[in-house]
Amino acid sequence: MARKQGSHSDITGPKVRAAALSLIARHGCAAVSMRQIAAEVGVQVGALYNYTPDKQTLLFDLMRRHMEKLLAAYAETPIAGTPTQQLEAFTRFHIRYHVPRRDEVFVSYMELRNLSVDNFAVVEGLRRNYEDALEGILAAGEADGSFAFEDRKVTVLSLIAQLTGITNWYRDDGRLTQEQVEEIYCDLVRRSVAAVR
Amino acid sequence: MARKQGSHSDITGPKVRAAALSLIARHGCAAVSMRQIAAEVGVQVGALYNYTPDKQTLLFDLMRRHMEKLLAAYAETPIAGTPTQQLEAFTRFHIRYHVPRRDEVFVSYMELRNLSVDNFAVVEGLRRNYEDALEGILAAGEADGSFAFEDRKVTVLSLIAQLTGITNWYRDDGRLTQEQVEEIYCDLVRRSVAAVR
DNA sequence: GTCTATAATCGGATAGAC
DNA sequence: GTCTATCCGATTATAGAC
Helix, strand or coil, X not given: CCCCCCCHHHHHHHHHHHHXXXXXXXXXXXXXXXXXXXXXXXXXXXHHCCCCCCHHHHHHHHHHHHHHHHHHHHHCCCCXXXXXXXXXXXXXXXXXXXXXXXXXXXXXXXXXXXXXXXXHHXXXXXXXXXXXXXXXXXXXXXXXXXXXXXXXXXXXXXXXHHHHHHHHCCCCCXXXXXXXXXXXXHHHHHHHHECCC | CCCCCCCHHHHHHHHHHHHHHHHHHHHCCCCCCHHHHHHHHCCCHHHHCCCCCCHHXXXXXXXXXXXXXXXXXXXXXCCCCCHHHHHHHHHHHHHHHHHHHHHHHHHHHXXXXXXXXXXXXXXXXXXXXXXXXXXXXXXXXXXXXXXXXXXXXXXXXXXXHHHHHHHHCCCCCCCCCHHHHHHHHHHHHHHHHECCC
């Protein structure tokens, strides 16, 4: 029979990850102590070790989960139509997924260097899957003549850097709404790869 | 009378900054101890404090110097001709300056959050000066009809993120030479802002 | 300018009570 | 599952000899 309520473990585990994510995004992994994370959760430091064997694994879990949730969300997003339409759908998905997740994006990029070799390989593999999705769209547009660019792989990295950079400056109370930002970037992206007629 | 040789101070100071830059780029500011920096320089930890009052100021110096040298190099670069030519010159300058300086770029971006409020304001002001240079080029192209985009300020941030992202993947022994990368990005940048004929 | 020694604090991780 | 107490090593920064 399914439990009707989450156990402490079901509740505290996510709280530990949320606290770690927020603190690490603000100060960096090495600058955040397990004691600070525990204080943010509202427990003592010893309790954290019921949820992670060590600090390194906690960091890795944050990054792996971020990439897996990104891929899962992308898999559920309809990407259809012409390559031009697919590229617009990808652009909108990327912005909508990443902009509300600044902390995850920042940590997943910035703390890569603090992962062990094995953990790094896992996260990089997931990232590569996402890049491959965009590369597939660009390849389709190349094949049917709707896109043109000098190097497909570099274009993939360029577009992702361009789009992810939004998280560095976008603010909910800023000059532009997220919808306006989407329009601006759809325009930039489309034009940068569209075949000249 | 001018000194013919650098004093220890003239030599050790730069060595301290070089060691700090390299280590911080690899591991993050909080993860690098003053002892590690001293070991890399070849002195004991106490000696470092002849060159910086504290670790925070050492980090700030790295970032401030990076931005000041970037602006100085840009000021000496000829940016002339039509807006389209100016944009190409900016693109090539940006790539040529940043790609060989991965550590500086990474630290200057990643460790911003570890600066005090005052130090942050200084670095951000310098960064803003650089962005303004690109914005001026875009404004000129808007004015004479050679460029078209939906939002000039967002386009500035987008282009800079796109170009700076090269430092995350470019390798001297990789598939592409720096010259080839320049060509690819000049193409992407030009097309993303060129007015449609 | 550099060294050694030290102060004072804080770090990750664990053991055992409850 | 959480707490308290603790181990033991590392941290920044300083003082004073040379």
